[in-house]
Amino acid sequence: DQQVKQNSPSLSVQEGRISILNCDYTNSMFDYFLWYKKYPAEGPTFLISISSIKDKNEDGRFTVFLNKSAKHLSLHIVPSQPGDSAVYFCAASDTLQGAQKLVFGQGTRLTINP
């Protein structure tokens, strides 16, 4: 039972263009969402998060959009840079549990082409 799904295993984008990574979830109790970035041989690093009381959160080149009715969130990176090439994981949490119990998606490998 995959509660968080990233249906695109990979994405290739030209440098300078916008990268859009998508994530769907099935558990309606999830109310806090995060994106993590992972380089090879390193652990995931936190990128950006959004609470379900918002529909958008922006941090520099990174923006996360949340559509609660569709149970869908997306990460926009603009402009994309070569250093953005990594695997991106979407994660969700039910904050009523009190602790950050994250459920991760399968990841999307983003490649930025010069």
Next chain:
Amino acid sequence: EAGVVQSPRYKIIEKKQPVAFWCNPISGHNTLYWYRQNLGQGPELLIRYENEEAVDDSQLPKDRFSAERLKGVDSTLKIQPAELGDSAVYLCASSPINSWQETQYFGPGTRLLVL
């Protein structure tokens, strides 16, 4: 500030052998997590500690997996005996306090291959 330290980084063992992984969280972080990441998948939580107490081990396969965090700092995760399906990356993460708002900081992981 030093990050989460894990060792070893790589381990190759034969099935039925025991194996142990070690994690040193960021100094001052009370909450510690162990995750397993299978190939092509995202991390899956195995166990969460608040100081030395295991507060969520519902996803830890207790027949062969065990973990401890004796002094509320370092932690070890053990598998005995290992099976072929245990081949994965084992990630340790820590956060300052037990709160849904706190960021989890991950170590580089231990890549286990069971032959």
